Amino acid sequence: MSDVSAAIEVEQLVREFRKGPRAVDGIDLAVSPGEIYGFLGPNGAGKSTTVLMLTTLLPPTSGRAAVGGFDIVRQGSQVRSTIGAALQEAALDPILTGREHLLLQGTLQGIGKAERRTRAEALLDRVGLTEAADRRVGGYSGGMKRRLDLALALVHAPRILFLDEPTTGLDPQSRAALWEEVARLAHDEGMTVFLTTQYLEEADVLADRVGIIDHGKIVAEGTPAQLKAEIGSPTVEVAPVDPDAGERLAELLAGFGTPARNGRGSVTVPLPGAEAQLAEIVRALDKADLRVASLQLHQPSLDDVFLAKTGRKLEGTAEEEVEDPAPAAPRGRGRRGR
Amino acid sequence: MGAETTRLVVGAETGQAPGLLEQIGAVAHRSITRTLRQRALLVFPLLFPLILFAINGSSLSAATKIPGFPTSSYRAFALALPFIQGALFVAVSTGTDLARDIETGFFNRLALTPLRPTALLVGQLGGSLVLACIQCVVYLLVGLATGVAIVSGVGGAFVLLALAVLIAFAFASLGALMALRFGTGEAVQGIFPLLFVTVFLSSSSLPRNLIKVTWFRDVATYNPVSYLIEGIRSLIIKGWDGQALALGFGFATLFLAITLALAGAAMKTRLVRT
Numbered sequence: 001m002s003d004v005s006a007a008i009e010v011e012q013l014v015r016e017f018r019k020g021p022r023a024v025d026g027i028d029l030a031v032s033p034g035e036i037y038g039f040l041g042p043n044g045a046g047k048s049t050t051v052l053m054l055t056t057l058l059p060p061t062s063g064r065a066a067v068g069g070f071d072i073v074r075q076g077s078q079v080r081s082t083i084g085a086a087l088q089e090a091a092l093d094p095i096l097t098g099r100e101h102l103l104l105q106g107t108l109q110g111i112g113k114a115e116r117r118t119r120a121e122a123l124l125d126r127v128g129l130t131e132a133a134d135r136r137v138g139g140y141s142g143g144m145k146r147r148l149d150l151a152l153a154l155v156h157a158p159r160i161l162f163l164d165e166p167t168t169g170l171d172p173q174s175r176a177a178l179w180e181e182v183a184r185l186a187h188d189e190g191m192t193v194f195l196t197t198q199y200l201e202e203a204d205v206l207a208d209r210v211g212i213i214d215h216g217k218i219v220a221e222g223t224p225a226q227l228k229a230e231i232g233s234p235t236v237e238v239a240p241v242d243p244d245a246g247e248r249l250a251e252l253l254a255g256f257g258t259p260a261r262n263g264r265g266s267v268t269v270p271l272p273g274a275e276a277q278l279a280e281i282v283r284a285l286d287k288a289d290l291r292v293a294s295l296q297l298h299q300p301s302l303d304d305v306f307l308a309k310t311g312r313k314l315e316g317t318a319e320e321e322v323e324d325p326a327p328a329a330p331r332g333r334g335r336r337g338r
Numbered sequence: 339m340g341a342e343t344t345r346l347v348v349g350a351e352t353g354q355a356p357g358l359l360e361q362i363g364a365v366a367h368r369s370i371t372r373t374l375r376q377r378a379l380l381v382f383p384l385l386f387p388l389i390l391f392a393i394n395g396s397s398l399s400a401a402t403k404i405p406g407f408p409t410s411s412y413r414a415f416a417l418a419l420p421f422i423q424g425a426l427f428v429a430v431s432t433g434t435d436l437a438r439d440i441e442t443g444f445f446n447r448l449a450l451t452p453l454r455p456t457a458l459l460v461g462q463l464g465g466s467l468v469l470a471c472i473q474c475v476v477y478l479l480v481g482l483a484t485g486v487a488i489v490s491g492v493g494g495a496f497v498l499l500a501l502a503v504l505i506a507f508a509f510a511s512l513g514a515l516m517a518l519r520f521g522t523g524e525a526v527q528g529i530f531p532l533l534f535v536t537v538f539l540s541s542s543s544l545p546r547n548l549i550k551v552t553w554f555r556d557v558a559t560y561n562p563v564s565y566l567i568e569g570i571r572s573l574i575i576k577g578w579d580g581q582a583l584a585l586g587f588g589f590a591t592l593f594l595a596i597t598l599a600l601a602g603a604a605m606k607t608r609l610v611r612t
Contacts, residue, residue, distance in 0.1 A: 056611050057446055076611050080450055091443030095372045107364040108451035110356045136375075152447065 006030040006066075007160050007192035008037070008054065013063035015049050023049040025216035026063065031194060031209075033159075036186045038207025039196040040302065046216040047196035048088055051164045054194065055085045068160055084153030085162040090145040094138030098129050098148050101137065102155060109156040116155075123151040127181065143174025150181065160192045161185065167202060179206050200302040212306055219309040228300040231308045232270070235298045236281060239266040241291040252288055256281060271297070355452035365453070365461025372435065373465035380469065383427030384476055387420035391477075394419070394543070395484070404548055409575040417481040418571035419542050421498075422563065424473040425506040426533045432466040433513030433526030440521045440608070455605040459598075463510050470506030474499050486574065494573040497583070501573075504590045505566050509533075511597035518604035540564040562589045 008031040015024040024046040031037040039047050052058035054067055056076040065072045068082035092101060099120055106116030124133045127147040137145065146166060153161060163182065167175040183206060185191040197203050203210045204224045212220040212227075220227055239262075240249050246265030253259045253269040256277060260268045271277045278297060285292055356364070373379055395413035402412050409415050439445045448458060478495060482488070488495045516526045539554070540563040549555040558564050569586015572579035 055450060057449060058610070077452065080452070080611070083450075085450055087443055087446055089443055091445075091447045093368070093372070093439075093444055095375050096368065100368070100371070104364055104368055105447075105451070107356060108361065108448065108453050110452065 005033070007033045007035070008065070008067050008194060010050075010054070010065040011063055013050070013053060013065050014061045015046075015053055015058065016061045022061075022216050024053070024060075027213070027216070027218050029211055029218065029221065031192055033192050034186060034190045035208045036182065036193040036195060036206055038203035038210040039194065039213060040198070040200070040203045040207075040210055040306075041196075041213035042198055045213045047198075047213055048164055049216075050213070051085070051087065051162050051194070051196055055083060055087075055162055056080055081156070082158060083160045083162060084156065084158035086146075086149040086153045086164065086166055087162075088164045088168070090142075090149040092137045092140075092145055092148060095136060097134050097136055098124060098140070098144075098151075099133040101148060101152055105152050105155045111156065119155060123154060126154075127151045128177075141174075143170050143177070146170060146174065146178060147181075150178065154185075158191070160194065163193065163195045165196055165198065167197070167199065175202075182206060200306075204302050210302065212302075212309060214306075214310045220305060224302060227302065227305045231300055231305055233272045234300065235268050235270050236278060237262065237266060237268045237294075237296045237298060238281070238285070239264065239293045239295075241293045245290060248288070249290060252284055252290065253281070255284070268298075358454060358457055361453055361457035362461045362464070365448075365458055366464025369435070369462050369465030370468045371465075373431075373469050379431050380472065383424050383431070383469070383473055386427070387423035387477065388480055390423065391416055391420045391480070398543070401544065404544075406545075406548060408545055411486065411575075413481070413484055414486045414575050415571065416543075417477070417486050417574055418567045419537075420477040420480075421474060421502040421570050422505065422537055422542070422567055424477060425470070425502070425509040426530065426537065428466050428470050428473070428506045429509035429513035429516075429533065430527060430530050431469065431513070432463065432510040433515075433517040433529075434523045435465070436462055436514050436517035437521060437523040437526050440517065441523065445608070449609050449611055455609045456602065458609065459514060459601055459605045462514060463507065466510035466513075467503065467507060470503050470510070471499075474502040474506070477502075481574075488574055489577045490573040494578065498570055498573045501566075501569055501583075501586055501590060504587070504594065505570075508590055508594035508597055511594060511601050515597055515601040515604055518601060518608045521608070536561065537563055540567060542567055562593065565589045566593075 008029070010027055010029045012026045012028060013024055014022060014026050016022050027046075027050065029037070039050065041047050049058065053060045054065055054072060056072055056079050059073060067079045070078040070082065072079055096104070102120035102123060103116055106119060111119065121130075124130045127150060129144060129147060129151070132140065132144060137148065140148065150163075150166065153163075161182075166182070167178055170178065179202065182193055182195065186193045186208075195202075195207065207224065209221065209223050210227060211218050220230075222230070238249060238253065240246060243265035246261060246267060249265065250259040250261055250267045253267050257270040257272070262268060282295070391413075394416045398416070399412040401407060402410050402415075407415075439448075478499065488498070490497070512529075513526060516529055517523075520526070539557045540561045541549070541558050542563075546555055546558050546564060549558060565582075565585040566589055568582050569590070572582035572586070576582070
């Protein structure tokens with residue numbers, strides 16, 4: 001392994017199934033301690049298979065990986081004591097209460113009786129389930145189940161947390177709340193988070209770095225800003241009030257970049273200088289007395305990155321129905337500078 | 339989410355992995371809690387065998403007129419059957435519960451803890467044991483209430499309960515084995531008709547020596563279920579029959595040993611961890 005200080009290190013990891021293609025096809029990645037790593041890809045890309053291997057629940061066909069400094073094949077029990085995991089679908093017992101889940105998990109993790117009661121209370125409080133603690137989980141909403149799932153993964157205070165599509169199917173409010181909690185775990189408490197998602201905005205808002213996986217291979221990796229910068233500059237689209245003014249508008253915007261004509265006189269031009277050039281464009285339009293119906297700045301998205309790297313769009317490839325793929329960002333929490 | 343002040347001590351010491359008994363206790367506590375909270379799990383396995391007992395007890399009483407029939411009360415003769423039928427229900431409920439854990443991913447959650455496969459299997463069977471105990475006591479009390487006298491006395495009643503619970507535990511292990519082997523509730527429920535036929539092809543309705551159809555008598559003779567039933571029945575209608583009890587306890591123990599060993603091996607395979 002190359003980076004001994006990494007929380008998660010993966011080298012040429014492969015998983016083949018008997019009657020299928022390579023679910024994971026020789027991936028390499030490294031996640032630093034305290035980092036949120038977003039593993040982005042459509043359904044069937046290999047995200048969950050990777051998580052199952054890294055959490056020791058599925059042996060790899062070949063390759064190597066270490067989690068928390070422990071080899072996932074030879075030191076499985078040490079890996080498991082280092083990690084917490086909330087796997088796809090909240091795996092809960094509908095007959096038990098939230099508190100009973102936490103106490104059972106605490107017992108099996110070897111936490112003493114008094115301590116596990118204290119931790120259960122603290123975690124219930126933390127995920128906002130104190131009032132529902134003694135209700136059976138079968139009556140919980142999807143968001144409550146996910147929050148309990150997260151609390152269960154945290155019972156033994158792991159250093160590394162694996163979250164496999166933690167917000168799939170959640171309403172926007174529940175999703176935002178979960179994002180906030182995950183960001184707090186990493187940024188305030190130094191927990192390393194490996195998060196798989198099929199939501200672009202989730203990776204964009206939450207992850208310090210993103211790996212894009214498709215057909216079992218990592219096709220791009222970097223910070224969201226780096227990945228977007230790789231595929232080009234932002235563009236501005238200007239639509240004149242008078243559709244016949246399109247020609248004049250294109251001539252004017254040619255001073256900023258190569259203009260592209262759209263319908264109804266609208267013109268798009270790339271802005272290498274991003275927002276700084278926007279003011280200049282507005283001044284130029286004003287000076288030329290060109291009345292504008294709309295002016296929109298388009299930032300490249302991770303979807304554009306996915307499109308550039310794989311030739312197709314990520315959004316819309318998901319098979320599962322979701323309530324809203326684009327909830328609000330975590331409240332009052334910016335991305336950590338890196 | 340909740341309070342801002344609650345902080346985890348990331349990477350904190352969580353203590354030693356719990357001992358085997360503590361692990362078994364934790365899983366068993368969950369299993370028993372589940373069993374007691376699912377009333378349908380308790381009611382139907384109680385009702386169905388008792389309904390059959392009531393029907394058989396009244397409609398087949400003429401069988402006692404057959405020369406050589408070992409008792410004058412068909413109800414006393416038939417009381418052994420609910421214990422075996424109850425054991426079949428225990429097998430199905432144990433297997434279905436375990437299969438549900440596998441299907442929902444709860445099994446994976448447990449696999450991520452230091453839980454040992456043995457603890458998971460034995461603990462899981464804890465709920466089945468409680469269910470079996472409740473069933474057996476109810477069957478016995480209903481039998482007594484309907485006028486069945488236990489010829490072996492109070493001591494015999496306790497031995498009867500011990501044998502019946504042992505049998506139910508063995509069937510529960512079979513249910514667990516099916517769940518671990520196939521991983522779906524449907525597969526587990528699929529064994530119920532097979533088990534029911536196996537019970538039917540035994541000495542459940544008549545003593546083996548009074549079965550006139552040769553092939554049926556041969557099948558019943560080779561069917562271990564006959565000896566489980568006869569072990570229980572001997573305490574009710576005969577008293578202390580050493581041979582019947584030895585065969586009953588012997589087959590029950592052998593059945594339990596085989597199903598438990600196979601279920602243990604299946605658990606290790608199912609609980610794949612590196």
